[in-house]
Amino acid sequence: MNENLKIAVQKKGRLYEGSMSLLKECGIEVSNGNNQLRVQAGNFPLEIFFLRDDDIPEYVQDAVADIGFVGENVVAEKNKDVISLEKLGFGKCRLSLASPGNSSINSISDLNGKKIATSYPLILSLFLKEKNIQATIQEISGSVEIAPRIGLADAICDLVSSGSTLFSNELSELQTVLKSEAVLISNKNLPADKQELLDKLLFRIRSVKKAKNNKYVLLNAPNEKLDDICGLLPGMKSPTILPLAEKGWSSVHSVINESDFWNVIEQLKKNGAQGILIIPIEKMIM
Ligand code: PRT
Ligand code: ZN
Numbered sequence: 001m002n003e004n005l006k007i008a009v010q011k012k013g014r015l016y017e018g019s020m021s022l023l024k025e026c027g028i029e030v031s032n033g034n035n036q037l038r039v040q041a042g043n044f045p046l047e048i049f050f051l052r053d054d055d056i057p058e059y060v061q062d063a064v065a066d067i068g069f070v071g072e073n074v075v076a077e078k079n080k081d082v083i084s085l086e087k088l089g090f091g092k093c094r095l096s097l098a099s100p101g102n103s104s105i106n107s108i109s110d111l112n113g114k115k116i117a118t119s120y121p122l123i124l125s126l127f128l129k130e131k132n133i134q135a136t137i138q139e140i141s142g143s144v145e146i147a148p149r150i151g152l153a154d155a156i157c158d159l160v161s162s163g164s165t166l167f168s169n170e171l172s173e174l175q176t177v178l179k180s181e182a183v184l185i186s187n188k189n190l191p192a193d194k195q196e197l198l199d200k201l202l203f204r205i206r207s208v209k210k211a212k213n214n215k216y217v218l219l220n221a222p223n224e225k226l227d228d229i230c231g232l233l234p235g236m237k238s239p240t241i242l243p244l245a246e247k248g249w250s251s252v253h254s255v256i257n258e259s260d261f262w263n264v265i266e267q268l269k270k271n272g273a274q275g276i277l278i279i280p281i282e283k284m285i286m
Pocket of ligand 2 (some may be wrong): 052053
């Protein structure tokens with residue numbers, strides 16, 4: 001059949017760069033498609049559709065696109081019948097409740113009987129229901145942060161990343177409602193040939209993500225310390241040990257995870273490791 005897999009990505013906005021870089025890191029060439037609705041990838045049977053992020057879940061549900069890159073916040077709000085397959089590590093933010101710093105609303109229970117402005121009425125209504133809070137939801141499509149100042153609402157529920165928008169509008173965060181990042185979503189009934197292409201793409205995405213979460217480490221160690229040092233460095237199978245020209249010393253090569261990176265480095269130094277080099281990994285195939 002040789003059908004293309006069709007992917008929907010944001011046309012412009014906060015997810016555009018991350019989406020295009022991820023495709024590039026997966027070895028997929030896409031010529032600058034910023035002004036086109038769709039482009040064909042050069043070296044993978046992939047067709048890229050550039051859309052507004054809000055429309056992506058529906059297009060994937062309706063099989064206009066087979067898969068998409070979109071924020072978890074949008075997936076949850078649009079509530080379409082799609083599968084979330086993989087978090088992608090970019091577009092990180094949180095949907096939070098916030099109130100004016102000088103108001104009487106200091107915790108979420110103070111929201112009872114109040115009006116909350118948001119572009120996320122579904123997520124917010126489910127959250128309020130779960131917390132047993134009775135509040136009115138005022139749906140607005142943008143500039144949510146100014147709603148309390150113009151008297152439209154008592155509080156807001158909006159996306160936050162650095163927090164500077166809340167700060168400059170004198171709003172304080174009350175509680176996180178949802179944590180979000182970009183995810184890969186898929187249509188529920190992909191034909192077998194497209195599923196095969198998706199599996200290939202997913203394999204590449206996971207290899208790229210794994211590489212980003214890991215570093216290659218090279219160090220020198222006195223031979224009597226090798227057991228302790230290797231215990232700190234499990235590696236992909238086990239560390240590689242090569243003798244140095246200087247007697248009694250070895251070079252150790254391994255892979256360490258970003259999450260406990262500094263901890264491991266400190267332990268390595270304590271155990272006599274010297275000349276530690278940390279090198280980024282481009283792809284990691286398990
Ligand atoms: O045109 P289109 O509909 O495609 O774009 P859009 O304007 O709806 O979306 P866009 O590009 O603003 O955001 C796309 C996605 O990026 C969102 O759905 C989130 O998944 C993700 N994302 C990550 C964010 C933010 N961080 C973010 N900070 N989306 C919006 N913001 C806004 C927020 O609404 C607030 O106005 O940035 C402001 C707060 O930022 P800080 O840094 O001041 O806290
Ligand atoms: Zn949007």
